[in-house]
Amino acid sequence: MTAKPYPDSYYAASANQAFVFPSLSESIQADVCVIGSGITGVVSALKLAEQGYKVALLEAEQVGFGASGRSGGQAIFGWACEQSYLENLVGQESARHFWSIALEGLAHTKQRIKDYQIDCDWCDGMAHLGMKARHDHALQTWYHQLQDNYGYNSLTLWDNDQVREQIDSPLYTSGLYDANSGHLHPLNYTLGLVAAAKSAGVDIYQGSRVTQIIQGESVTLKTVAGQVQAKHVILACNAYLEGLSPYLESRVMPVGTYIAATEPLGEAKCWSLMKGMAACDINFVLDYYRCSADHRLLFGGRVSYSGAEPRDLKAIMRAQMIHVFPQLRAVNIDYAWGGYVGITMNRAPHFGRLANNIYYAQGFSGHGIAACGIAGELMAEAIATTAERFDLFTRIPHRAFPGGRLLRTPALVLAMAYYRIRDYL
Structure with a gap:
């Protein structure tokens, strides 16, 4: 075969x-x-x-x-469902065990890169971004829960002005930055x-x-x-x-998700868009993005359930990227591809x-x-x-x-x- x-x-x-x-x-x-x-x-x-x-x-x-x-290449703390949801499912003691195991997974990812000398462009930092008052409240709740109940002290809350200093987009109203998470070339x-x-x-x-x-x-x-x-x-x-x-x-459920890579933008342009971190919004169907080691913007999002890749994927991803970063209107897309993420109910x-x-x-x-x-x-x-x-x-x-x-x-x-x-x- x-x-x-x-x-x-x-x-x-x-x-x-x-x-x-x-x-x-x-x-x-x-x-x-x-x-x-x-x-x-x-x-x-x-x-x-x-x-x-x-x-x-x-x-x-x-x-x-x-x-x-x-994939998008983000190495993120915790699990896809929030700790409060796990607490409701299995109780606080078991949820704490799951949290510890998730943090161990993140730490071991970094350690494996060192132990086996894997050249994969690891960078520190991940930001979760709010776009409305409901998101702002959700990020504040998330921050206090993880810091107060789980002793997780790697987080920083950003208000409207702070998030604009870090992510050069008009869309975001708040942010939750994790210095312990990061991103790599998957x-x-x-x-x-x-x-x-x-x-x-x-x-x-x-x-x-x-x-x-x-x-x-x-x-x-x-x-x-x-x-x-x-x-x-x-x-x-x-x-x-x-x-x-x-x-x-x-x-x-195999759910299709898609990523586009721009032409090289240069180090200064990438740094002006976002300060070296990976980022995603907290919509249910979210956008996620980061800059590569050779200074392209890798922009992901959109979903498909049919198994068929959308027509003219580059144009679709470019339109969403420009919605987030209007200043990239003249930038070309060099690659666009997709794959399946496996989600549970x-x-x-x-x-x-x-x-x-x-x-x-x-x-x-x-x-x-x-x-x-x-x-x-x-x-x-x-x-x-x-x-x-x-x-x-x-x-x-x-x-x-x-x-x-x-x-x-x-x-x-x-x-x-x-x-x-x-x-x-």
Whole structure:
């Protein structure tokens, strides 16, 4: 099976290394088989290989082909759902454990970059931006909750004047800046992890889509031309399950989101737009953006539920970018691309097991850079030592998207139309 090429993105054009891995064409055995070569899968494979496990990693396309290689690149504290929501779901004590694990994921992301010397353009700082009085109040509440209840002291609140000093756009009325969060080149980060996993002895196969999982004390994973027998399996497919597990697929929705990269603007122009940080508004359907190491604006947003990329994507993304930054009206768009983010009904992470020896982690809902890494670590930890921290996530209740596989997308379109109207109002 031939792996698809990477999408024509700025990330693919600026990738700093490339790999050629074989397709699986025989029957092999492993202690652990990992399905998916995004951040989640590669981190879990790397951690287990470093502890002496024989690990096989199967990727349907090229390594880092999915969200890990084409996302907005923001590494953000916490989870996609707010801590107050987690408290309502699982109680304050469990919510505190989840918070600590999320911060660990962010810290370990930075540490991995140092430990494996990954060249991925890490920059500190992330701003969440308000656009109306309701947003201003929400950011103030968020700030006080995290500082007072969780002792998180990396945050700074910006009023109208302060946010205009930091983000040169007429749209924003307030901001919540986190010095602990940051941003990076997601494909180069993922490829750096792949290089580390390869060096640690992980057997990696591209163009090797898993077509069937046969459960048992020893799990059999079949591909088009081969199979793996493994004691443990890690499912790290997220929005790219494509029929592999109907149960998991019913609880995560692949939502298309899109990014444009401008022509190079120069360091001074980028700094005038935003002071080195990443940023996003707090609308339900949000815009997010940052400047690249070669001084382009990477501007993301817009969503699609049909699976089809919008026509004339460059023009659509350019129009929204100019809405936020009118001073960029004369700037050209060099790249525009999209990919799927996997969201859950409640925006909380969905971790668990399909069987005692089959682990999964999905539904990062836009917080994948840091959360995917800690998910991979927790699954490796569950296999190698203790599952206590991983199994904690099974306390979070998850429901299937209504309508089944055929009707869940139109049902979500209707629901999201409501939230878009709410954003505009």
